[in-house]
Amino acid sequence: MAVPLDKQISQLNDARRIVLGDPSFYPRVVESILPIVGANAALELQRWGVEFLAETFASPVIPNKVKEQMAIPVLSTLKDLLEIPGGHDTAVLKGVVQASASVYPLIFKYMHGKISHYQGTLLNSFDNGSIDNPIDVPVWNNMALIKSNIFRRWDTSVSGVKICCIKFVQKVIQVQTPGVIADPRRPEQNETSIALVPRDHPLIPPPKLEPETSGLLDRLLDVFNQDTSDAILVDATLNCLGILLRTRQSIANKIISAILKFNPLKPANSPLSTKANIQIRSMEKSTRALLLHVYRRNPESPITARIKQYVDRLTQSRIDIFDDGVSKKRALPFEPTDGLDSTKRRRLGAELPPNTGFPLAPNGPNSLAQLYTLTGDQTLASFDVKQLPQDLVVSISQGLLAHINQQELDQAINFVRSRFLSISKPPQSGALGEDEEDYEPDFEPNEDREQILNRADALPPEDSAEAQAEVALGPFELPQPPPLTQKEMAEVGRGTVNRVFGMIPVLDEPAGVKKAKPGLNRLAGSTYDREAWITFITRLATRAPAGLSDDGEEEVESKALTPANSQPSQLAEVIRDNLWRYIMEDFRARIHVAISWLNEEWFNDKMQQQAFTGQADKDCKSSPPKQYYETCVLKILDGIMPYLDAKDKLLVRFLSEIPEVSEQVLERVKSLAKDPERVDLAVRGILYVLSYPHANFPDDHVKLTSMHSYLVMFKPPAREISLDAMEDLWRNYDDAKAPTTKYLQKWRPHVLPPAPAKSNLQVPNGAIPAPEVKEPRSPLPTPVQGGAGTAAPQAKGEGSDLKSPTGGGMPVAAAG
Amino acid sequence: MAVDPRRAHLADPRRTALATPTPPPPPATRPPSSTSPTNGVVNGSVSPQKDDSPDYRLRFCTVCASNQNRSMEAHLRLAAASYPCISFGTGSLVRLPGPSLTQPNVYQFNTTSYQSMYDELSAKDPKLYQQNGLLTMLERNLGVKWGPERWQDWSIGAPRLDNVAKGDQGAQGSEAGLVDVVITCEERCWDTLVDNLIERGGGLNRPVHVFNVDIKDNHEEALVGGKAILDLANSLNDAAKQERNLNGQPRGDFDEKVPNILAEWQERWPQLPALWSLCWF
Incomplete structure (x- = not known):
């Protein structure tokens, strides 16, 4: 320790600067500093050392392979630093735990790689008869010691160390929970997880690690259950769970459930100090951020409904508790700021044209390949994949499929879908413009007006006039009128009958015009004169209940007239009434009308009687049809008798x-x-x-x-x-x-x-x-x-069978 | 003081700020025009300090939407106070006001320098951009670092020796590409940033305190916000230094004190609502 401390630090900083400039020096530098910064070194050096190690193993610029090699010698140093008697320096502990968290997956992978290597060499070694000790027991032992030491410190350390322990535990859980094996043939590409470890691994046997993992997870999530939640621990836990939720499906639901049970606003009942306020807000925001992150990544997942509900409730509670905060936030948009604010919020896609993909011909045929080609690059689009050997394509696609980003895939699918829809839609201009010959107005479209309007809305607004024309062509369906009441129907029926009778004077014609008598060949109601009209009216009256259109006996029989007193017969009564009145107006001139009417009545009565007796065999429920002939005769007779004179x-x-x-x-x-x-x-x-x-x-x-x-x-x-x-x-x-x-x-x-x-x-x-x-x-x-060649005289012409009066009426009816 | 009611709105300070924006004064320590030679001096003066453990410095990162106004003001403040500092924007593009609301000036992150923006805007309409303070702002920024960087594109932990060589302010000490504290200037940015960190998955296993200090996006507020952020940084750094000076004593917990520090700070700066969480790089 001849070299003064600050000089040493300065030298170390120089070394650091070197590796930052060129990462390839890392292994050498790490190796050389390890003795300097060990457990026996000065605190400053220890701090510098662990900081450097943590930084090194976190660095994104060092390949994992290199890190793995560097990790093995570092383990013992880390272990020693943890086990310094009375060593409680927060900075050192934080650095060690951070470095350990980064190192753990490396060591885990190293152990796994070792066993793979061991299995490989085992096969080869039968030849030369010697086996290297393939399993690096001391390395794993060191790691295991570090692990247990950190677990011990998790509860007892200060918060700064605790949060690092939390992260370490999260890393351990991540490694010891099966992950997705992207490509089994290229283990170096795969994320390290227990899924890669054989079940019978001698040092890290998955069956033994699984309960440990499960216990760690429970303990990790326990922070949400504690009454006095420490914001920093909650935040640290929440913010490290994202990766587990994303990559470890087997435990994701458990984690989400634990979070959903957590209420970050629970302590916010009493009046809050600024500090408590900040802590609660912090937990609330962190919970929300994580859940929204999960929600956004996979909006289709079954759990998202619960997440949505939870977040909504959280928002409501927060508004209730921090209303002052809300009002502050609300005030923001109304602040007149300079241009920076509002323009910044404006969405401008001008600089970045959206991915339009391979252009599709709007009208011409497009191949499926063109439809699915999303790249705008012409050379790439024209590349023919069929030229590649099939096995190569298979291996490439396997690798690619495993690395597909779900969001990008969804986007691409949606894009193809929209492209497909845009070209599969029949061109709107064609129907109205060029192909007018083919244009067949469809008066019974399958869609109602709403649907057509909706579709028109969805159309690209190429030409508003055309769009309107399309709408105008749609048939308009009047709404159904309200049902008529019985009374209204009777009124309308009466009106109709009056109009029918109104036709008679219109059809008036000179009596003597028609001389030629067709005789037996005459067809009732075929001449469209007044007489025909009267035939029509009489039959309307008599046969209305049997159906207005039917002329033949078969029809009458089949229709059986069971509802004898229903609507049509009422109508018939009205017609009869009018007919009677019509005759009475000038009964001398219209006696032939009365006679043909009564013939019709009589015939109809007979037919109905026949139909009734025919039907009565099968069904005896129906009542016998009403007979009108008799009443009508008497009514007419009563009507005319007072006016008859002696010589009439x-x-x-x-x-x-x-x-x-x-x-x-x-x-x-x-x-x-x-x-x-x-x-x-x-x-x-x-x-x-x-x-x-x-x-x-x-x-x-x-x-x-x-x-x-x-x-x-x-x-x-x-x-x-x-x-x-x-x-x-x-x-x-x-x-x-x-x-x-x-x-x-x-x-x-x-x-x-x-x-x-x-x-x-x-x-x-x-x-x-x-x-x-x-x-x-x-x-x-x-x-x-006056030329009334009515039914009666002809009936007499039938003559030969006078015993049956029906014989007289029948031919007339049949003639109609 | 009798004021014509029709002109009362002009008395509103914000209005005044709009009408005649106050450009941020160039920092006293360094004129914006200064280039790398001056930086060399600064670097020289900072380097020995860093080796000195009593002068332990937390490393900071300031973030706003476009990495132009608020984050850059704070960046400058922190760097001027010798804190290692880097800064980012979370927006998709750098947006600066243009002649009208619908015609902003839009630039790409990471590839456009403040100098080129300055040149372009002063060529377009020097009067307008001088008047609304953009040119002054860009002048300040180009003295701090080369150009706006996007948070989402930042490779955390990648060495930033280039920035040191370019003479970016605050680059010294942040050359490892890691920071201890991130301070955003708008809640929207904080949300984006926290979500982005969750997305990245925390592979570096390094804790980072992420603060938000809500600052309105104008030059005046940026100045106030910059001051407040420096205050927060000083408080945090004091606590961290205190912890290190304990020399291995069992009680010395910087992280645990963070909510306390923020609460005290919030009481000093009640007009700037703050937010905090502990995240992972």
Whole structure:
């Protein structure tokens, strides 16, 4: 120690300057200073020594291989420095522990490399018969001693040393927890971890180290559980955990859980001193920084939701506790500062153009290779990987895959994705511009307007006019109107019916224009004149419940009309009402309308009855369909009867042309006889039912005899009731006695008191067929009705089967 | 004093600062124009001091967004007080105000010197940049070091002998590329920096105290902030020196005292909210 201390230090500084300038001198310098700065040296030298060693093993410019070699001789010095009796110099201890933390992975790797080497030489050594001692036991022993010494100091030292112990422990945990083996074939490239050590390593057997590691981790994380948290220890721990969270997946969750249980603001209940304030703020900020770091690195991880929640809660608590701090922070942006502040915050990408990658043709075809080429370098982009041998490609890609930065990969994938989307989107201008021939307006697009608008928003704003045109082309769907109430529907229905009737006067035409009669070939409702319109209306009324469009019997049958009282029949009632009113307005001119209507009604009743009986076999629930014919006949009859005069032929025609005569109808007719003036009319009406003239139906005058037989002959089912009515007239109406006697004599002579006239019932009966034969040319009251070639006369034309009145109605219906 | 209410806002000190910015005065110790020969003298004077253990110096690093105004003012202050000091910016680019808010002058970190910025701006519009204080600021900076450096690009622990040779102020003592204390001038920078240190993974196993002293980004505040940072540095260094002077006594814990020191400092500088954490290089 002849050399004065400061001179020695000065010399050492010179040496340091040399190695800083040229790192290759490090091994020699380290070797030569070790004896000078050892446990026996002066404190100043020790401090300088450990500082230098810590700096050396931390230096990023020295290759790991070199550091590993230097580490072995350093171990004993470090151990001695730790074991100086009474040696408590903080600076020395801090330096030693820092250096040890850097050295530990090196030694660990050295031990592992040694065993690899040992295994290699073992195989070779069988030849020459000698084995070197391959396992460097003293080296590991030194390391183990340093390790245990540092663990002991962890609890007892001052904070400055403690934090270094924390870092050392973190390093030990990092090394003794399996890491990712990037490339097993190149161990020197791999991060040192226990994953590289064989299970049966004699000195560092992983099974023995694992419990130690686990215990160390627990102890390390214990700082978060303590009530009186020392900010510096918490910060030191938090800030060293990042690397473990990133590279040691097996323990990451445990660490995160421990942090999430930690509440750095817990001590902030009582009024805070400035120091406590600073400490709490410090812990809070450090916790937040670490968690946000984890969050940003892997936002997809399942734990990030909890992290987010924790950070949010932390923010809220902090605002509650340090509201003054917050207000100070809030005040900042409002400060008018000079230009420096605001411009600095402005995002300017001008100087650094974004990576656009290989340019893609906007319209032309692009190869997959072009799509995935992200480099802007032309020569690199045109490089053909296929030229390389396959095994080389495989080994290169393996190495590359292991070193891919997740963030960069994600960015690249997103970039390719956006490129793909941009070219796979059909060019917007094409649909509207050049290819107008191919343009087919789609009136039933799959998207609604919102979606189209959204898509339009997402489009690049090439041309706002075009974008608007695209929007305008989208079909607009009116919202559904609110459902109509029953009342509203009835009103609307009535309005519709009124409009339908309103058509009739519009279609008015001169009566005499149409001379040609199509006869049997006529098709109902095909001429689009007033008559056709009336046919249409009558059928609308009668068959509305069966469906407005159906014309045929099959349809009627299939549709069965179960909801007889539902909406359509109400509509039908309205139509019937209007129809009746229409007829009554001018019943003489419109009697043919009444007749064709009643024919339709009667036919419809029969069809429904048929359908009902057909269906009743299968389903007996439904009620029998309502019969309208009868009511309608009576209603019309009631309507016209008051206006009939004694010589009116209208009644006879009406009675003759309606498809069915019932007792009730005759009852009405009979009532006419109450009026002495109209007795004749009533009798004629009823007699008409009984007998029919052989001759033509005279226009001007109708012989009673011929008329009376009308119903009897042409409506056989009505004969009996007609005769009953006749008899009733004879008995009850004095005025009617005279005209009826004659006919009763003919048909029911037994009713009359015995008279001189001989009765011959057979003759008229035998005479019935005769008029049938002539009938087609005969009965038409055409002059009166003005060319009304309605259903009734034709029904009579069918003639041959007079027993079935349906035979009369059917052809008319079928013709429609 | 009666002031026209319409002109009252002009009396606001910040307004005044805006209208007529006060350029930072050139440090008394060294004129900004001084070049390497002068530095040699400074180096010569610092070197022997460092060997002297009573004059132990903590090594500092100052950080702001663009490594122009606040960090450079503090850098100059600390270096002038013979502390080893380096400085960085955490932004992506160096941004200086231009003729309007939307036309800033933007430069790359690490590759653009203060001198070239000075030359460019004085060629562009000397009057404007003289008036808003940029030229004065750049003049100060180019006397401190060559150009703005970016924190994220700093290789911690890599020797910085070049900076010593270039005569950067504060380079002496920080040639190993390591510091004991980092002081940022804005919370945003502190966040970025702490996140970056976590990202780096603490492979050097060296503890570092990272402070934030919130300083508004203008010339006046930078001057005040520089003073405050020097005050903090002195307090910290005193504590560290105290610890070393204990010569191996069991009680001497600089690190533990840091919150205390900061609390005391905060009471002295209540207008500059401070923050601190212990991080790892």
